Amino acid sequence: MPMDTSASDVILRVEDLHKRYGKDEVLKGVSLELRRGQTKVIIGPSGTGKSTLLRCINQLSVPDKGRVWLEDVEITQPRTNINQARAQIGFVFQDFNLFAHLTALDNVALGLVKVRKMPKRDALVRANEELARVGLAEKVGSYPAELSGGQKQRVSIARALAMDPKLILFDEPTSALDPELIGEVLEVMIQLARGGMTMIVVSHEMGFARAVADRIIFMEGGVILEEGTPAELFTCPRCERTGQFLRKITELYGETNGR
Amino acid sequence: MNYFEFVGMILPRLLRATVVTLELTAIGVGSGFVLGLFLALTRVYTHRVLSGIANVYIQFFRATPLVVQTLIIYFGLPPYFRAIGLRPMSPFVAACVALGLNSAAYQAEYLRGAIQAIPSGQMLAARSMGMTKAQAVRSVILPQALRIVLPSWSNELIYTLLYSSVAYFVTLEDLTFASMKIAAKYFRAFDAYSAAAILYLVIVILLSRLLAYVEARLRIPGLSVDDRAR
Numbered sequence: 001m002p003m004d005t006s007a008s009d010v011i012l013r014v015e016d017l018h019k020r021y022g023k024d025e026v027l028k029g030v031s032l033e034l035r036r037g038q039t040k041v042i043i044g045p046s047g048t049g050k051s052t053l054l055r056c057i058n059q060l061s062v063p064d065k066g067r068v069w070l071e072d073v074e075i076t077q078p079r080t081n082i083n084q085a086r087a088q089i090g091f092v093f094q095d096f097n098l099f100a101h102l103t104a105l106d107n108v109a110l111g112l113v114k115v116r117k118m119p120k121r122d123a124l125v126r127a128n129e130e131l132a133r134v135g136l137a138e139k140v141g142s143y144p145a146e147l148s149g150g151q152k153q154r155v156s157i158a159r160a161l162a163m164d165p166k167l168i169l170f171d172e173p174t175s176a177l178d179p180e181l182i183g184e185v186l187e188v189m190i191q192l193a194r195g196g197m198t199m200i201v202v203s204h205e206m207g208f209a210r211a212v213a214d215r216i217i218f219m220e221g222g223v224i225l226e227e228g229t230p231a232e233l234f235t236c237p238r239c240e241r242t243g244q245f246l247r248k249i250t251e252l253y254g255e256t257n258g259r
Numbered sequence: 260m261n262y263f264e265f266v267g268m269i270l271p272r273l274l275r276a277t278v279v280t281l282e283l284t285a286i287g288v289g290s291g292f293v294l295g296l297f298l299a300l301t302r303v304y305t306h307r308v309l310s311g312i313a314n315v316y317i318q319f320f321r322a323t324p325l326v327v328q329t330l331i332i333y334f335g336l337p338p339y340f341r342a343i344g345l346r347p348m349s350p351f352v353a354a355c356v357a358l359g360l361n362s363a364a365y366q367a368e369y370l371r372g373a374i375q376a377i378p379s380g381q382m383l384a385a386r387s388m389g390m391t392k393a394q395a396v397r398s399v400i401l402p403q404a405l406r407i408v409l410p411s412w413s414n415e416l417i418y419t420l421l422y423s424s425v426a427y428f429v430t431l432e433d434l435t436f437a438s439m440k441i442a443a444k445y446f447r448a449f450d451a452y453s454a455a456a457i458l459y460l461v462i463v464i465l466l467s468r469l470l471a472y473v474e475a476r477l478r479i480p481g482l483s484v485d486d487r488a489r
Contacts, residue, residue, distance in 0.1 A: 058387055087389030097380035101403045101479050111388040114398055145481030156384075163388060 009036040010071070011167050011198050017056050017066035019049070026052045027063070028222035034167060034200060039193040041209040042202045044219035045245065050202040051094075053219070054169045057200075058089045070166065087115045090160030090168035095176050096152040098144040104131060104155045105140040108162045116163065130158040134188050150181030154188055167198035174205060204249050210234065218242045266454045269441050276437035277458055279351075283423040283433060286355045288416050291362025298363060299370035300396065313367070320364035325422055329357040333429040350431040354423070362419050369415065373408035374400055406477050413470040417463055434458060 012034040019027040026049040034040060042050050055061040057068055059075060059082050067076045075085040098107050108127035112118040118126070131140050134154040144152055153173055160168050173189065174182040186208050193199060193212035203209065209216055210230045218226045218233070218241075226233065226242045237243040260268070301313040320328065333354075337347035348356065377400050385395035424435035432440070438455035442448040 060383055060387060083389040083391055085389075086387055089387075091384070091387035093380060093384060095380060097378070097384035099381055099384070099399050099403075100482060101399075101406070110398060111390065114394050115389040143480045143482070145479065159384075159388070 010034070010069075011036050011038075012057070012200075013069040014053075014057060015067045015069075017053065017068070018064045019052055019056055019061060020064055026222055027056065027066075029066070030219075030222070030224055031066075032217065032224065032227075034198060036198055037196045038214045039197075039199045039201065039212050040215045040217055041213040042200065042217045042219055043204060043206075043209070043245070043249065044225075048220045049222045050219055051171050054091070054171050054200065054202060057169060058086050058091060060091075083115070087111070087163055088166045090163060090165035092153070092156050092160055092168060092170045092173050094172040096144070096149075096156045098152055098155055098159075100144050103141050103143055104136060104147065104151075104158075107144070107155055108159045111159065111163050126162055127158070130162045131155065133161065134158045135184070148181060149177045150184045153177065153185045157185075157188055157192075161192075167200065168192070170199060170201040170203065172202050172204075174203065204252075206246070206250050218245065220245075262450055265445070265447060265450050269451065269454065272441065273434065273437055273454060273458060276432050276434045277462070279426070279432060280420065280423050280434040281462070283351075283354055283358055283426060284416070284420040287358030287362050287419045287423060288366075290355070290359035291366050291415075291419070292412075294359065294363035295366030296370055298367035299374060302367065302371050303374050304392065304396070317364045317367050320361050321368070325357065325361050325425055326428055328361055329354065329425045329428050332357045332360075350426070350429040353429050354426045354431050354433075357425065358419060358423060361422075362415060365415055365418075366412065369408050369411045370404065372411075373404040376407055377403050403479075406474075406479065409470070409474050409477070413467065413474075416466060416470070420462060420466070421459065 010033055012032075014030060014032045017027050017030045018025070030049070030053055032040070042053070044050055052061060056063040056066075059068075063076065067074055069075070070085055070088060073080060073085065075082065098104075099110065102110065105124060105127050108130050109120070109123040112123035112126060113120055116123075128137070128140060131137060134157055136151060136154055136158065139147060139151060139155075142151075144155070147155065157168075157173075170189070174185050177185065182205070186205060189199075189201070190208065190212050201208075201213075213230050215227055216230055216233045217224055218237075218239070220241060226237060226239045228237075233242060234246060237246065298313045298317060302310050302317075305313075333348065333350065340347050381399050381403075382395055385399045386392070390398070423433060426433035427436040427439065430436075434455050438451045442451035445451070
């Protein structure tokens with residue numbers, strides 16, 4: 001595949017990623033591209049490599065083969081400073097992974113102080129702003145164990161936002177939440193997408209996908225089976241499997257949560 | 260001379276010896292913590308060879324008696340020390356080294372358990388923000404692991420205080436050895452030993468109080484079981 005760096009608004013380029021865990025080949029050659037401000041939603045049955053793909057993008061898992069570029073920096077290059085690259089890629093986990101010993105405020109400020117080397121006072125100001133942006137101005141002093149699942153996930157989104165990332169990867173951000181808490185998290189994500197944030201979201205929230213996804217990617221068996229706009233995929237998917245999966249998911253989850 | 264007059268007479272000597280006991284405890288636990296933390300981090304975060312060496316160290320010191328370790332250090336090593344031109348250790352230094360090396364092995368295991376009890380996702384989250392492994396360990400893992408380890412660490416502190424009586428084997432006059440000498444000199448074994456026992460007891464009670472206070476101060480809101488829970 002030729003490398004075209006002239007398309008300057010390409011934020012992320014993934015080329016032919018392969019990843020194997022023991023005997024299982026989880027990714028069998030995945031390529032994708034993300035432009036500034038784009039939101040792509042990845043759907044697909046469990047165990048098809050969606051989470052692995054996200055982790056291979058920021059090298060939390062090291063891919064066996066394939067390359068990843070963040071703008072014109074190849075992060076799969078061993079000489080690239082991976083910590084610098086990761087600082088520009090937000091990551092939101094399914095189970096939040098907040099730092100249990102820190103308040104919401106300090107959770108958000110930690111990366112600014114340690115990675116961005118920002119003075120503590122400025123970091124706290126910024127952390128306050130980000131928590132207000134996700135609707136948690138009242139909760140800055142709370143510890144993770146004192147927050148609901150939806151609040152925890154919003155703190156973790158604020159933590160990612162504070163770093164001024166070039167894009168954010170969401171790994172099933174609502175899957176660990178009670179149904180009534182999903183909405184508040186999706187609402188924040190919809191705001192972000194509409195505000196021009198560049199995002200890849202692994203999620204089965206079809207309402208959300210329909211509302212903000214520029215493209216939906218259907219993955220199965222370690223490869224991308226189909227990619228298209230929500231309208232294309234929902235109305236007449238080219239692949240039989242994509243249609244089947246979408247009908248099943250819509251039946252199971254409904255579309256009520258996103259708006 | 261009744262019991263209290265006798266104890267009053269020997270008390271100054273016992274208190275001087277108590278200072279030695281406290282010094283041994285502080286130095287033993289302190290140096291054991293530094294070395295133990297290093298061993299625990301090596302066990303958890305390095306690969307086979309280094310981790311294996313740390314493991315051998317831990318197993319050796321946990322599988323042999325502290326007394327034997329102390330005898331090796333004080334009586335066994337001096338010829339080798341002289342061979343390389345070093346002066347043999349004084350009784351005090353030898354006792355500190357033995358206690359420190361021994362306590363390190365136990366503290367390493369407590370710390371390893373505590374580090375591994377921190378959900379691995381927090382390390383992932385820290386790394387995903389661009390923190391180095393060392394930064395993540397320092398700012399995320401250790402602050403939590405040290406809180407978790409505190410109760411077992413309190414035990415270790417008390418054990419080290421009590422085991423510092425190995426000072427006897429290197430002829431260092433700590434609280435235990437002082438009471439032995441007094442018992443032999445005045446033929447009043449019960450009086451001398453019970454006085455020593457009471458002093459140990461008082462120190463342990465004070466230390467436990469202090470540690471319980473520290474534990475309460477460092478508690479993470481919402482994380483621990485409610486004090487009033489049944």
